Amino acid sequence: MKPSRLLPLLLAVLKFASGFLLASRAYELHRDEYLYLNYGQHLAWGYIEVPPLTALQSWVTLQLGGGYFWVKFWPFLWGSLTVYLVARAAQRLGGSGWAVGLAGLCYLLGGFARLNFLFQPNSLEVLAFTLVSYLLICYRQKERAGLLLGMGAVLGLGLLNKYSALFFIGALMVSLLLTDLRRLLLTRALWMGAGVAALVWLPNVLWQLQHGIPFLHHMQELHDTQLVNVSGADFWKDQLLMCLPALWVWVPGLVALLVYRPLLPYRVLGLIYCLGLLLLTVLHGKSYYALGYYPVLFAAGAVWWERQLEGWPRGQRWLRPALLLLPVLLLVPLLPMTFTLFAPARMQQVGEAYRGSGALRWEDGRDHSLPQDFADMLGWQELAGKTWWVYQQLPPETRNQTLILTANYGQAGAINYYNRSRPMPSAHSFNGSYLLWFPRRPARPWSYLLIIDDEVPDADLFPHFRTLRQVAQVQNAYAREQSAAIYLGTAPDAAILARIYREHAAAKALWESKRP
Known part of the structure; x- marks a missing residue:
């Protein structure tokens, strides 16, 4: 295997293995996971909460015995594939092994650690958004019609996985209009890709119509009970906190995609982030809805840092290893709240240091012994x-x-x-x-x-x-x-x-x- 392909693969393996190594088996599954697993016993083209793709994974899991390994297999797999794409995107953007490693670490040590631990539609959504971004990079380098068809298939599967893919699609279409890629709107390949997406999503659309479009009521209830309480300030504060160890990478990555000359051909990716998060802000979306927009920024930011260090030959000897170590050091204080490392009794003791920080606050507004997610994995x-x-x-x-x-x-x-x-x-x-x-x-x-x-x-x-x-x-x-x-x-x-x-x-x- 070529060395250039080995590092992304190693990062993917590390991601998969770390999911099991950094989790205490004192915890059970999360309350949401039990619901999604029950989908597998009631296969249909739709459900009140989400489209049917999660149910297919649940069915396979139950056919394989339904044990802990197979439940967690799916989020670990989707997370592994995502970090592989992040690493490959860094290579596509011109990064060497150092940039690939930095981009991969940003994904491994950010808010995705918790996301990829739970069997929910969110992990597959992040993978779908990252894959579309990767295919856009590939299309910029080799304008092949098949890539647009592939994007359509991925977006169709994204819609079969979670309805919030509609926000990403809206941001994507407007971003195309704002760049020279608007010419794609006049091509047969793009509209064939759109047709593929619509065809893949069609069974769920028909199910929604047959059942009186429960999605609309679900969104209204979500808005009235949860989203109405999400302020724009809190949303953006969470954006800084979710990927805190990688903040110094993704922010330059976003700016570089918008104004840095070597990355200007990929400006559409920066615009997708800006428009997607603007849409989520206006609609009071939950903070984690935005996680799928970040992985490609890690790749762009890592490449930008590598280019900047090339102009400082002496300094990069110690700066390169130091910058690789930085996200690890930034994560250390967050480890107990990121991974289920400690059994509940020990976690209660460790958690005292975080009291008053918000990490132990539940929906009732009070601090408890454990984070709410952890307590939702017990009993x-x-x-x-x-x-x-x-x-x-x-x-x-x-x-x-x-x-x-x-x-x-x-x-x-x-x-x-x-x-x-x-x-x-x-x-x-x-x-x-x-x-x-x-x-x-x-x-x-x-x-x-x-x-x-x-x-x-x-x-x-x-x-x-x-x-x-x-x-x-x-x-x-x-x-x-x-x-x-x-x-x-x-x-x-x-x-x-x-x-x-x-x-x-x-x-x-x-x-x-x-x-x-």
């Missing part, structure tokens, strides 16, 4: 095991006449994941895509109702059961779900069952018919 197996134990205590002859109803998708997903090989009914919820999977009302009434909730059931529920009592509770003191309890209701009457199905129908109708 799930305990909850699932106790649900199975309660189910086993029911009389065998009526055990399968049990409805398991949870308060949120994390609880339902965890119960279904850890009990996936056990003879137990699936857990359900009125939360998210679980609305689409709720069981039909059986001809024979339910004999038992297992309710998993963080709050005590309302007093008006008790008269509708022969007995309704708490039978178990999550005890893990570090878990965000530590207050989740399991309530067993026996012989639910017709009125409460009718109420459950009315509430389900109303919640589902809200997603399938309401328009912002």
Whole structure:
């Protein structure tokens, strides 16, 4: 293998291996991962939260046993491919091995470390945006129509992965108009590429239309409950913090793409960043929505630094190794909050040094023992095991006449994941895509109702059961779900069952018919 190809490959291998080496197995999967894994048992062309590409990965994962390695395989794989593209982009822009190493380190040590640890659509989105940027570099060097078709296929897959790809596509099209690449808009190859993207995305579009376009309601709810609280100042502060170890690389990289003569042919990449983040700022997008715009800036910034050091032959002897070491040194104080290095008890002690910094602040505005993401990776197996134990205590002859109803998708997903090989009914919820999977009302009434909730059931529920009592509770003191309890209701009457199905129908109708 050529040395020029070896370094990007080594960076990719390092990225994949580090995901397992820097994670404590004291933590379980994240609440979102359980939801996405449940997609694999309900394959469709769409879901309330995201398009279907995540579900395909979930299905493959479950076919392979569904173990921890295969769950994490996907984000580690997408992260590895992304750092490979970053390194290759640095080479394409004229960088030597030093620039390739610097660009790769910026990706390895930035906000992508946490992103590529979780099985979510975000890792694949970053890969898709980076691949499109890489193909644009290739097109600038060799104007081949096949590259534009490839871009269309990647963008189509991006839309099948996450709807925020629409922001990137909008920034891309306007950026083309603002550069000499506007001539592409008159070529058959570009519009064929657009056709490929539309064709790839079409099944999900049809699914959305069939289900009343739940995406619109999802965006409205997201805006009303979360995005409305995202200020432009906070968004840009997070942009500086997310890739802090690489700040001194990506900022020069952005400027170089816009005004540095050797990189001016690739100005479109700098404009994509500017327009994409402007769009996210105006629409109050979440900070991490912007992560896919950064990898190509690492490559450009590394090449710019290399060119500047070439004019200082004596200084670059010590500056080159020093600049490679700098992102590592900048990451050291952030390590405990970036990787799940320490088990919860030890992490609680380490976290005291970060109290008041915002790293331990949860959605309730208060500091806790662990970062919220870490606490969201605890207590799930305990909850699932106790649900199975309660189910086993029911009389065998009526055990399968049990409805398991949870308060949120994390609880339902965890119960279904850890009990996936056990003879137990699936857990359900009125939360998210679980609305689409709720069981039909059986001809024979339910004999038992297992309710998993963080709050005590309302007093008006008790008269509708022969007995309704708490039978178990999550005890893990570090878990965000530590207050989740399991309530067993026996012989639910017709009125409460009718109420459950009315509430389900109303919640589902809200997603399938309401328009912002």
